Amino acid sequence: MGRIVTSVTVGNIIEAGREIRCDALVDTGAYCLTLPAAWKARLGLQVEIFGPVRIQIDAFDAIAGEVLFLEMAPEDGLYEPLIGYITLEQSRLVVDMVGHRLVRLPHVDLKPVRRVA
Numbered sequence: 308m309g310r311i312v313t314s315v316t317v318g319n320i321i322e323a324g325r326e327i328r329c330d331a332l333v334d335t336g337a338y339c340l341t342l343p344a345a346w347k348a349r350l351g352l353q354v355e356i357f358g359p360v361r362i363q364i365d366a367f368d369a370i371a372g373e374v375l376f377l378e379m380a381p382e383d384g385l386y387e388p389l390i391g392y393i394t395l396e397q398s399r400l401v402v403d404m405v406g407h408r409l410v411r412l413p414h415v416d417l418k419p420v421r422r423v424a
């Protein structure tokens with residue numbers, strides 16, 4: 308599978324105007340939106356896991372989610388934030404394996420699973 312990198316905007320819900328816009332790697336092995344710890348102060352945050360924050364992936368609808376800050380070493384001066392599966396599910400986005408892109412999940416099936424004995 309190829310790499311899917313997309314734009315993401317993260318904003319502090321409590322303090323308007325504090326936001327970060329960056330490109331992030333879609334990583335279905337990561338659990339949530341993961342940003343470098345060096346960016347915490349830009350959002351006005353002090354803790355390692357914080358929520359809710361406003362998260363908008365590309366041009367899709369914004370959601371309220373959480374962000375995890377980890378110590379990261381920049382490669383060639385750039386960090387590589389990650390968009391994990393929980394953030395994708397909350398945004399109702401799925402990975403199109405053929406088109407190597409994110410697409411909106413048209414509906415969520417909430418029917419109970421019937422088990423056969």
